[in-house]
Amino acid sequence: MANLKGKVAFITGAGSGIGRGIAERLARDGADVFIADIDMEGAELTANLVTQLGRRAVTVKANVASQVQMQKAAADCVSQFGRLDIAIANAGIGRGGSVLDMALKDWQDQIDINLTGVFLTVQAAAQQMVKLGNGGRMVCISSLAALNVSPFMFGYSATKAGVAIMTRAWAQELGPHGITVNAIGPGVIETPLAQGLAGDPGGAIRTSLESRTPVGRVGKPADIAGLVSFLVGEDGAFMSGSYVLMDGGLRDSRGGWEPEAKAVEEMGKHMQAAEARRAKLQPLIDER
Numbered sequence: 225m226a227n228l229k230g231k232v233a234f235i236t237g238a239g240s241g242i243g244r245g246i247a248e249r250l251a252r253d254g255a256d257v258f259i260a261d262i263d264m265e266g267a268e269l270t271a272n273l274v275t276q277l278g279r280r281a282v283t284v285k286a287n288v289a290s291q292v293q294m295q296k297a298a299a300d301c302v303s304q305f306g307r308l309d310i311a312i313a314n315a316g317i318g319r320g321g322s323v324l325d326m327a328l329k330d331w332q333d334q335i336d337i338n339l340t341g342v343f344l345t346v347q348a349a350a351q352q353m354v355k356l357g358n359g360g361r362m363v364c365i366s367s368l369a370a371l372n373v374s375p376f377m378f379g380y381s382a383t384k385a386g387v388a389i390m391t392r393a394w395a396q397e398l399g400p401h402g403i404t405v406n407a408i409g410p411g412v413i414e415t416p417l418a419q420g421l422a423g424d425p426g427g428a429i430r431t432s433l434e435s436r437t438p439v440g441r442v443g444k445p446a447d448i449a450g451l452v453s454f455l456v457g458e459d460g461a462f463m464s465g466s467y468v469l470m471d472g473g474l475r476d477s478r479g480g481w482e483p484e485a486k487a488v489e490e491m492g493k494h495m496q497a498a499e500a501r502r503a504k505l506q507p508l509i510d511e512r
């Protein structure tokens with residue numbers, strides 16, 4: 225457990241899934257948390273979890289694809305808390321499609337959020353850290369997909385590989401300012417974004433995934449949050465420019481799955497849920 229008493233963590237996309245898990249964990253470690261998300265309902269739920277742990281939380285509606293909004297968010301963090309010690313560039317979306325007919329808008333949204341959004345988050349947070357002069361810790365959420373490709377996820381993989389490589393460059397530039405920058409590559413983590421891949425507990429998708437994952441289970445936001453806690457705490461002080469894969473061993477064992485009828489049926493249900501969630505988030509993504 226890291227001792228983050230007196231530190232402030234700036235987290236994008238902390239209104240759901242992995243970002244929420246990171247907010248909770250860093251609050252347990254003693255940090256106050258600044259939550260930047262487009263989904264304020266989710267952001268407020270996370271803020272409640274943080275305050276229940278006895279830490280301060282501030283939420284702000286900010287789209288990582290907007291430079292103006294990210295600059296303002298990082299400045300607000302410093303004006304509210306007087307500090308910005310840790311930045312987690314976590315917000316992301318998944319847009320699949322065939323190379324033959326993927327919509328340009330889907331491609332562009334994914335680039336704007338997953339790639340440009342990480343750049344704009346790191347830029348805004350780094351400017352504040354350099355100005356404050358206390359150094360800092362940055363973690364960018366990449367993916368196992370930075371290393372593996374699957375046919376319809378080429379755009380997602382491109383953004384996540386981009387995050388991993390940008391992280392190495394930023395570690396070089398920001399090191400002299402006392403700032404470390406690392407990337408994490410989660411495998412399949414049970415969150416609303418990955419529900420179609422993770423499946424339901426006991427269902428056909430989950431059973432197959434568990435059998436193909438060496439550690440025998442799906443990942444949880446708390447798994448990734450534990451690694452973040454290490455990277456931003458004292459024990460992670462000598463680590464910078466790294467990409468750390470946390471996938472339960474799935475990278476080398478995921479091929480060759482032919483989903484049976486039950487799994488296909490379950491996939492249809494998850495695709496419907498994903499469409500409904502997208503319909504809710506898309507207008508917020510388009511507000512920049």
Ligand SMILES: NC(=O)c1ccc[n+]([C@@H]2O[C@H](COP(=O)([O-])OP(=O)(O)OC[C@H]3O[C@@H](n4cnc5c(N)ncnc54)[C@H](O)[C@@H]3O)[C@@H](O)[C@H]2O)c1
Nearest residue numbers: 237239240241242262287288315316367412413415417418
């Ligand atoms: N869940 C997985 O299996 C998995 C695996 C590898 C990598 N990741 C990555 O982890 C990160 C978090 O994913 P998750 O699974 O928790 O997803 P999630 O959908 O549960 O949460 C993503 C959060 O980001 C917010 N968000 C989306 N677009 C935004 C924008 N433009 N500006 C600000 N906030 C925005 C959403 O409102 C949501 O609160 C993403 O970068 C994702 O690509 C997830």
